[in-house]
């Protein structure tokens with residue numbers, strides 16, 4: 001008798017706690033997750049739980065793809081998302097409920113309190129292995145010497161800066177006891193190849209696979225084989241690279257992930273192939289969310305959306321990114337992007353988090369990577385002073401020769417990580 005009473009109490013208190021906690025969280029997170037309110041036509045949040053629909057028509061007909069009651073959220077988060085069960089149904093969740101000892105502390109990832117043993121992923125953006133491929137990748141800086149007053153033209157590329165940042169930062173974090181994974185090697189994509197090697201060895205095989213699993217149709221397949229330029233093939237490879245990065249990161253189960261990027265103002269190339277430098281400079285960071293029209297069209301996207309809505313990943317990612325941005329402004333002395341700005345990708349494709357410099361944006365990696373993430377954009381490479389400083393090799397650490405500005409970016413990430421862990 002005593003035994004039954006105990007179980008009853010547990011279930012009862014767990015039920016109301018789960019409802020309060022997850023419902024509150026979902027209602028708070030929904031504003032970060034949705035950039036276009038049309039997506040609300042695919043979601044229902046009420047006292048019972050959350051329902052997601054494959055289309056707005058299905059919502060009108062009340063045909064939910066998935067109904068997760070508040071009590072079942074821990075089951076969804078532990079047993080569905082973590083194991084990537086894309087064929088999950090409401091019935092399976094209910095069946096799972098019988099097998100699982102419900103304990104929601106299990107899915108509330110706790111913030112680490114020291115760097116010892118913390119698993120951290122450093123994901124250096126892009127993968128060009130030289131300046132020529134960086135042009136294909138469209139992630140390079142080339143500024144005429146007459147603009148900068150230097151002896152030579154300024155030339156460097158983002159993939160190289162990002163990789164050097166990752167190597168130096170990794171060593172420092174490892175020295176403090178962290179376990180670090182870097183998602184790619186120098187000049188190689190996460191797929192293990194440079195662009196040219198991949199193109200020669202794997203491009204046709206990947207196309208064939210995509211044709212077989214119907215990711216592309218025969219017409220697209222033929223177009224890629226006969227008409228695609230290197231730039232088109234690069235873009236195709238880039239998508240594969242991002243998926244590989246996400247898989248590598250998720251299977252490492254990191255507590256923290258940093259995507260390392262250096263930004264540019266987006267000015268266009270002149271006819272001689274040079275960018276004009278800008279006087280402005282700013283840093284920013286992205287976390288998940290900011291889904292736009294059409295971005296809940298696949299089941300995979302809807303599962304990522306639900307994970308972001310119901311877990312504490314988003315809240316912790318915003319907190320983490322806040323610390324990273326603060327450390328950037330203090331150490332590198334680059335200001336965060338002002339809240340009022342005219343950047344299209346912030347005003348139209350992102351949601352402001354109310355934390356300076358931190359935005360929700362539905363990038364491939366901020367969507368696919370589970371856990372706490374900061375997608376950092378440390379500075380503007382084409383800022384006129386920054387460009388000159390970044391092109392210098394006046395700093396050496398961990399056998400890497402680079403610019404003193406890269407050293408400061410490493411300092412900022414390191415300090416940001418420590419502040420996050422300690423606060």
Ligand SMILES: [Zn+2]
Nearest residue numbers: 125158261262
């Ligand atoms: Zn980048």
